[in-house]
Each structure stands twice: as structure tokens, then as C-alpha cells.
Amino acid sequence: MSTPVRTAIVGTGHRAQLFTEGLAKRDAYDVVALCDSNSVRMAFHNRMLLAAGRRTAHQWPPARFDEMLRVERIELLVVTSVDATHDRYIGSALRAGVRVISEKPMTTDEVKAQRILDTVRETGGSLSVAYNYRFNPVHRRVRSLLAEGAIGDVHSVHFEWMLDVSHGADYFRRWHRDKANSGGLMVHKASHHFDLVNWWLGAEPELVYGRGQLAFYGPGQQHGYARDYARAHASAESLDDPFALQLADNATLRELYLDAEGEDGYYRDRNVFAPGVTIEDDMALLVSYDTGATMTYHLTAYSPAEGYRVMFNGSRGRLELDVEESTFRTSITLRPLWSPPVDHTVEPDHTGHGGADPRVLAALLDNDPTQGADVADARQAALALVTGLAANRSFATGQPVRTADVLKL
Incomplete structure (x- = not known):
């Protein structure tokens, strides 16, 4: 041994x-x-x-x-x-x-x-x-359909991701709220999605134009939700705040963060409307790829429901993915030209990230031949990252950004 x-x-x-x-x-x-x-x-x-x-x-x-x-x-x-x-x-x-x-x-x-x-x-x-999202069986089914030519040449993608007011709000409670730490949601969260599109299409992003705003969270937002406290623990004002995270109510979070505060002063339960938020919560992009395909992308971090929709338009039809994460409801629909739609829905896996977590561990740690080919190397990780980096630059300048001007891949 x-x-x-x-x-x-x-x-x-x-x-x-x-x-x-x-x-x-x-x-x-x-x-x-x-x-x-x-x-x-x-x-x-x-x-x-x-x-x-x-x-x-x-x-x-x-x-x-x-x-x-x-x-x-x-x-x-x-x-x-x-x-x-x-x-x-x-x-x-x-x-x-x-x-x-x-x-x-x-x-x-x-x-x-x-x-x-x-x-x-x-x-x-x-x-x-x-x-890990590459290893979700639903995403792998989408990739196989596209690779088989089910809709022919892919010309455009529309991708909408919705973070609800529980998950989405969490990025505004913790260290991710500071773009210096996380790169913002275009880097920390959306690089997942940009990697999927690169992987699904076998394409590399070339040009990115985007607009981003802090529309919902952060100080000064007048939505009738804001409470006047810095962090939730030991705050009476937080008790009736649906956005508050009560660390003492969760054994894991209490041990990892509340009990650890005395060493580094890190607060995991900040008020999502308190000062210090430097990331966006509503972002829209237009991306061009080296294959000639384009993508329109939107991320909303204050949605009433959690899930995502991806639509692919091709020379032979359309492929639609619809996922509602809170209920595990998933559908994959192929709509060929001149033919009735065909259901390709995969039975959902209820383990971490739709079954992705155990599979990515198998790929990374076990050299699993059925999984390992889809592990992202440094260059593929950079290609997932560069769309978000270009988006952040576009947010700041108001101009389209060539990915080649951001990273030398």
C-alpha cells in the first residue's frame, strides 16, 4: 500500500x-x-x-x-x-x-x-x-446535447441567475461584501456560470460589455427593510429583520465564526444594509466568444426565488434549461426546428450543488476516469475568471473590454 x-x-x-x-x-x-x-x-x-x-x-x-x-x-x-x-x-x-x-x-x-x-x-x-458545477449531472446532460449537435451551431445564449434574499443576502453579510476581498459577484459567484458557458460551448470569451449597480443592499437603500444595527448578534434591532443571520442558532456557524471572533474580530453576520458594501447586486453583460456566439447574462442577488434559466439558440433549434434550486425542480427541453419539443430532464441529485460536490471530489482526489477530464486547469480557470474581470472593468469605464487586454492567456 x-x-x-x-x-x-x-x-x-x-x-x-x-x-x-x-x-x-x-x-x-x-x-x-x-x-x-x-x-x-x-x-x-x-x-x-x-x-x-x-x-x-x-x-x-x-x-x-x-x-x-x-x-x-x-x-x-x-x-x-x-x-x-x-x-x-x-x-x-x-x-x-x-x-x-x-x-x-x-x-x-x-x-x-x-x-x-x-x-x-x-x-x-x-x-x-x-x-464543481461542471460535475452537476444536469449540466453534463446539457453539454452532451450541445456536443451531439442537438441544436446545430450555437449562435447565442441567454443566461439568467437569480440569488434569493437568503442566499443572495449572505454575500452582503460576510467578507464577500468588500470587492477587495472577493472581486465582487462577477468574480466570486458568476465565474461559476462563465466557466459553464465556456465548457458548454467549447468557446473562449473575447469581448465583454456590462453594467452593474448596487440597487438593493448597502446603506441608504429605501425599501422599508433596513434596521439600524451593525451586526446581528446581541442586537435587539435584528430580531425582527428577515435579512439578519443569527449565528447562535446554527451550531456550525456558532463554532466556526461566533466562537472565533475573539481572535480576529471577523463578523459573519453584518447588516446587509450597513456601510462597507462595495460590490454590486444587479449586473448585466453582453459577451462575445471566439466561435461567433454571443451571451446575454444577468445576475440578480435579491430575487424572491433561487434558480437559473439558460437558453441556447442554434442553427437547428433551441435548448432550454430551467432550474428552481429551492424546490429541486429542473427541466431540460430541446425544441428542434419543425418538430415538437423533446424532454431531456435529468432526475435531480439532492447532494451538494445538485450532486456536483461528491463528483468534483472524486475527480480531484480519486483520479476518477469518468470525471477527471472535466477538471479545470489554470488556463480554464483563468478563462472563467477573465469574463468577470472584464465585466468589472467595463462597469468602471462604461466601455466594452477585450479579454486579451485583461489577461495574457
Whole structure:
């Protein structure tokens, strides 16, 4: 039996649980180190390891990250830290000869993205980015229909994503509300969607024009919802606020964040209408691809319902995907020219992200031949990122932006 891969996880927040749990279930890996600025959160993940029958990992602060790689003899690094810090850890690990798996997005701005791409080229290292939506069976069915030529040549795509006032609001409570941390929703959230379109069409974005606004959340919004408090915990004003997150009511969030506040002062439950919001909540794009296809895209972060609709128009017909995430209702409809519609709906998977999470772990950690070909490498991750980066630039300038002027891919 081969020696388990010595693994470290940097960033031990909520999303890192997927990897801690997944690695702990696999004898081929040994999580020997955790790296975070907060020892309380690292202790939470160590309890997860113990619960899975594994030994606890050594806890390291970010200032000693390079030392950790060397002392712990790390072979695999999983990056699940704040998005704006990904580049620092990815770059150091690649230069140390360590394989890297990063949560999406790869990073948050063009300077950091170019630095990562250049480091991958210089080192020849391995970087995979966990674009898990590729592994949702519904999305894979859409891809197979398009690849089979069900609607012929794809000329245009209309993509509408709706975040409801629970999920959508959450981006305005936590560190994502500051664009310096997250790159905004065009980078943190929509890079998922841009990656899907690139993957579905086998295309690369060339030109992006967009308009974005903070229309609903943030200070000064007059919708009759705003309450006067900075964060929800211990605030009487938050008790009747439907937008408030009560950390004490959720055991996991309490342990990861409320109990950890004394170390770093990070508040996970900020008022969504309080000052400090620098990201948009309503965004519209027009994107042109190298295949000649175009996409119109809209993301709304304050919708009454959670879900998305994608329509593909082609030379032989139209393909429609409609997903209502809160009810798991999904439909895939093929509308050929001159023929009645055909239902291609896939039975929904109720595990994480529509079945995507266990499948992406299998692809990343098990070399599953049925999944692995769809893992996003550094260049594909950059192609998902560049649409959002160009969108942010277009929001600021009011002008269309060529992706070639943003990243050298």
C-alpha cells in the first residue's frame, strides 16, 4: 500500500469543510497541517478529522506558511482561504513543487491572475480549480446535447441567475461584501456560470460589455427593510429583520465564526444594509466568444426565488434549461426546428450543488476516469475568471473590454 499523500488545507472556513470531510474519508490522503489566522476555526476542522477517525493536523499561522510546506513535507495543498489571498498560497506551493487544488475563483484581479498563470508556466506545476458545477449531472446532460449537435451551431445564449434574499443576502453579510476581498459577484459567484458557458460551448470569451449597480443592499437603500444595527448578534434591532443571520442558532456557524471572533474580530453576520458594501447586486453583460456566439447574462442577488434559466439558440433549434434550486425542480427541453419539443430532464441529485460536490471530489482526489477530464486547469480557470474581470472593468469605464487586454492567456 502506498504512503498517504501529505496534505495541507489553508483557509478553514465554511467551504473548507467539503475538503476536510472528503480527505478524511480517503485513506490515500493524510491531512497533516491546517493553516489559518484563527486557531478556533482550525480546531473545528481538527474535530472533524477526529470524528472521521483520523489524527489531528498541526496548526500553522499564515505568516509561517512557507515553513509549513517545508517542515510538514506537503505534497498536496488545498486552498480555501479568502479569495484575494489565493495567489500567495498557490504561487508559493507551486514553486515548492507542491500540487495545488484551489477553490474557485482562482483569484480576484488581473495582476494576481497573471502572476498565477506565469508561475504555472515557469514551474510546470499542477494547479486544479474546483469548478464543481461542471460535475452537476444536469449540466453534463446539457453539454452532451450541445456536443451531439442537438441544436446545430450555437449562435447565442441567454443566461439568467437569480440569488434569493437568503442566499443572495449572505454575500452582503460576510467578507464577500468588500470587492477587495472577493472581486465582487462577477468574480466570486458568476465565474461559476462563465466557466459553464465556456465548457458548454467549447468557446473562449473575447469581448465583454456590462453594467452593474448596487440597487438593493448597502446603506441608504429605501425599501422599508433596513434596521439600524451593525451586526446581528446581541442586537435587539435584528430580531425582527428577515435579512439578519443569527449565528447562535446554527451550531456550525456558532463554532466556526461566533466562537472565533475573539481572535480576529471577523463578523459573519453584518447588516446587509450597513456601510462597507462595495460590490454590486444587479449586473448585466453582453459577451462575445471566439466561435461567433454571443451571451446575454444577468445576475440578480435579491430575487424572491433561487434558480437559473439558460437558453441556447442554434442553427437547428433551441435548448432550454430551467432550474428552481429551492424546490429541486429542473427541466431540460430541446425544441428542434419543425418538430415538437423533446424532454431531456435529468432526475435531480439532492447532494451538494445538485450532486456536483461528491463528483468534483472524486475527480480531484480519486483520479476518477469518468470525471477527471472535466477538471479545470489554470488556463480554464483563468478563462472563467477573465469574463468577470472584464465585466468589472467595463462597469468602471462604461466601455466594452477585450479579454486579451485583461489577461495574457
